[in-house]
Amino acid sequence: MTNPSRFIDANLTLDAFSDKTLVVCPKCKGKAIVSSAQIPESAKLHCSSCHYTNNKPINIKDRDFSLTTDYYFNCELWLQASFKNELFWAHNYEHLAYMKQYIGAGLRQRNDSEFFTLVEKLPGFIKSAKNRDKLLKLIDKLEKK
Numbered sequence: 001m002t003n004p005s006r007f008i009d010a011n012l013t014l015d016a017f018s019d020k021t022l023v024v025c026p027k028c029k030g031k032a033i034v035s036s037a038q039i040p041e042s043a044k045l046h047c048s049s050c051h052y053t054n055n056k057p058i059n060i061k062d063r064d065f066s067l068t069t070d071y072y073f074n075c076e077l078w079l080q081a082s083f084k085n086e087l088f089w090a091h092n093y094e095h096l097a098y099m100k101q102y103i104g105a106g107l108r109q110r111n112d113s114e115f116f117t118l119v120e121k122l123p124g125f126i127k128s129a130k131n132r133d134k135l136l137k138l139i140d141k142l143e144k145k
Ligand SMILES: [Zn+2]
Pocket: 025, 026, 027, 028, 029, 030, 032, 047, 048, 049, 050, 051, 052
């Protein structure tokens, strides 16, 4: 057996990835992006396929934490797939790559942190070693989406 790869928790939270979320365009069903800005607090939906754009003022505190849609426009997440009876999803390709490192690692090392990090909060089916190979295959598919 080769040396297991090691994942060292970078102590990131979901906020590190949630400022840009890939979604299904409400007009053409292509890949669109929802981004948020702090000053002034606003959210923007933009589709590079059909050029549909929508802007709106938001209150970041009032985010709608749905697992299947973005926080502000209620559009379906682009990077999601069902896994057994669970749902695997990511905000964007960077988020997907970060979870891929975690899932693929044989050794998972925590760092001291005063809060729960993104990977500590992942649901059990993602943490489970027995799902590793299937999850990595699913991620490969999503990466090409
Ligand atoms: Zn579109």
